[in-house]
Amino acid sequence: MTKPHILVCNDDGITAPGIANLIEAVKDFGTVTVVAPDSPQSGMGHAISVGKPLRLYEEKLSHNRTGWACSGTPVDCVKLATGVLMKQKPDLLVSGINHGANSSISVVYSGTMSAAMEGAIEGIPSIGFSLCDFSHSADFTAAREVVQKIVAKALDDPMPKGSLLNVNIPSLSLDQIRGIKITRQAVGRWVEEFDQRVDPYGRNYYWLTGKFKIEDEGEDTDEWALANGFVSVCPVQFDLTAHHALPFLNHWHLKLK
16 A cells, blocks of 8 residues: 655744654654745744745755745645645645644634644645643653554544644643543633833834633633643634524524615
8 A cells, every 4th residue: 555645834944843753753654745934933823925935945854854944834835735846635734743732712823723724625634733832842752652643543534524633732741641632622812912112213112922811611622631631632624604603693684675
């Protein structure tokens, strides 16, 4: 049998430790193609580059591997990988391993998850992986093990069309992780604050700060799983239709004449 072809992307940039660990985790499953931003793109969401050129550069990676650095966003990386570099769609797209969690509402802002979302839009089974540790020197040992377990399952039994997985891993050693939970996205939001400062020319500028506020006490959420030492595996989708609101709107009986 032909080995599967796996596309690896991220939003922290092609030189980030997280993507090096993701490559290491999936390399034995099949052929690996790496396309990632040439600089950090955290919080980029599903942005694409319009009205400016995109460039691809070969990048030497660890263990004598070669990847492609893209001048655009994480979603641009997926589009260029599937539209330019690859002769056919990959069997699996994995994005990450992100430095920091992408749980609850953070999935909306995440470049890591948007790369995976773009893969799902293109009909590719896709998974975003995040480790709850922002440190450049974070220990990815347990995360690599989690990736291998989930990738093996995903290749054997792919997700339904129109869906993808958001996997968040607590910053714990493998023996400290209590297990894997299938979860839902917790209800929460970022409460932003803007720190006003003055530049050397006397002009005001603003630095975004804030805190995450959880508004969900459920014990089946991604936030609960992470807080209690579990890996969270949350299925998400790109269909933004509020299906539960359709019956309500139908009661409006909207007409022009």
